[in-house]
Amino acid sequence: MLRCSLCVHDERTAKIDIIDGRPICRECQVYLRHPVDRERIRAELEELMKDVDRAIVAYSGGKDSVVALYLAKEVFKVPELEAVMIDHGLMAREAIENAGRIARALGVPFKVLRHDYSDIFRDALLKAESPCRRCSKRTMEKLRKYALRNGYRYIITGHELPFGHHPYRLMSGGVVQIRLLSMMTEKERLEILERLPFEFPELPGYTTNCLVLGPALERYWEKHGHSFEHRRIAALVRYGLMDREKAEKETSRPAVPAEQKKFVYRKLGLDTLLQE
Numbered sequence: 027m028l029r030c031s032l033c034v035h036d037e038r039t040a041k042i043d044i045i046d047g048r049p050i051c052r053e054c055q056v057y058l059r060h061p062v063d064r065e066r067i068r069a070e071l072e073e074l075m076k077d078v079d080r081a082i083v084a085y086s087g088g089k090d091s092v093v094a095l096y097l098a099k100e101v102f103k104v105p106e107l108e109a110v111m112i113d114h115g116l117m118a119r120e121a122i123e124n125a126g127r128i129a130r131a132l133g134v135p136f137k138v139l140r141h142d143y144s145d146i147f148r149d150a151l152l153k154a155e156s157p158c159r160r161c162s163k164r165t166m167e168k169l170r171k172y173a174l175r176n177g178y179r180y181i182i183t184g185h186e187l188p189f190g191h192h193p194y195r196l197m198s199g200g201v202v203q204i205r206l207l208s209m210m211t212e213k214e215r216l217e218i219l220e221r222l223p224f225e226f227p228e229l230p231g232y233t234t235n236c237l238v239l240g241p242a243l244e245r246y247w248e249k250h251g252h253s254f255e256h257r258r259i260a261a262l263v264r265y266g267l268m269d270r271e272k273a274e275k276e277t278s279r280p281a282v283p284a285e286q287k288k289f290v291y292r293k294l295g296l297d298t299l300l301q302e
């Protein structure tokens with residue numbers, strides 16, 4: 027099987043051509059023609075942050091949102107911040123604990139809004155699809171409404187800009203999403219986490235807060251033989267933000283603890299799937 031020499035795509039996940047004797051996937055070919063300018067994006071982000079005097083941080087208690095909160099408070103010194111978590115009903119207990127502990131340590135007010143996303147999760151598991159896009163879209167919409175109700179113009183998120191060329195996005199109602207981790211390496215993030223009272227939960231997949239991701243990845247693997255996070259993780263490797271070894275691990279078949287799986291399927295009323 028051909029494997030891209032620049033990222034972690036292979037023939038299961040992307041079209042691969044031989045270019046000058048090297049296997050290179052189509053996404054890397056586009057990247058080579060239009061490289062992402064890391065310095066420019068970081069400079070754009072710094073310029074934008076100068077105007078931010080009041081913002082909410084989309085705060086999931088996962089490692090990236092924790093790093094975003096730290097940067098907003100300690101590096102960009104945003105004068106007025108509020109950390110807002112949308113608890114979708116299947117957050118890891120450790121994530122809620124991490125979230126509270128770190129917001130307290132940084133002296134940022136922390137709010138939890140509870141919403142039930144069972145419909146999205148049930149649907150994804152039944153169809154062996156990724157729940158992530160719909161979950162993230164709903165969360166951003168809830169945060170946008172919260173921002174409008176409370177007079178905030180900016181929502182800071184822990185996104186890393188895997189696709190796209192700007193570190194911000196204009197949402198309706200004049201709200202601006204700022205992807206504060208744009209083009210930040212995995213190593214830089216881990217260095218920040220080491221300074222914070224963050225405890226890594228034992229969860230399968232590229233998550234430090236969600237109980238559904240592991241079981242959803244497993245279902246998807248059974249059907250497709252690869253991870254639905256493959257494309258995003260391949261982009262991180264291509265941009266030099268994650269090393270290959272870590273990426274191989276993140277895209278390999280997840281080992282979901284039986285207890286976590288049972289808990290998630292029961293909670294969603296999908297026990298029958300477990301007996302298959």
Ligand SMILES: [Zn+2]
Nearest residue numbers: 030033051054
């Ligand atoms: Zn590639």
